[in-house]
Amino acid sequence: MADMDERLNQWLRDAHAMELQAEHMLNGLAGRIESYPELGTRIDRHIVETESQKQRLEACLQRRGTSPSGIKDF
Numbered sequence: 001m002a003d004m005d006e007r008l009n010q011w012l013r014d015a016h017a018m019e020l021q022a023e024h025m026l027n028g029l030a031g032r033i034e035s036y037p038e039l040g041t042r043i044d045r046h047i048v049e050t051e052s053q054k055q056r057l058e059a060c061l062q063r064r065g066t067s068p069s070g071i072k073d074f
Contacts, residue, residue: 005064013069014060019054025049026050 026047033040061067 009061009064009066012057012064013066016057016061019050019057023047023050023054047069048069 028044029046030040030047033043058068
């Protein structure tokens with residue numbers, strides 16, 4: 001059972017790192033597409049969704065008594 005718990009924790013850490021990476025990429029993209037307002041609006045919504053998912057993953061990790069991986073987040 002401990003192995004399953006650690007696998008879940010690892011998966012949550014991986015998912016958190018992916019959301020953080022997506023957030024960085026989307027923020028960078030948002031600053032470069034000023035000529036496409038409709039796309040910019042969609043990117044902005046996606047940034048909000050990504051931030052929400054990242055926060056939910058952080059909360060889940062915290063409830064499980066662990067935290068995101070600093071190395072993976074880097």
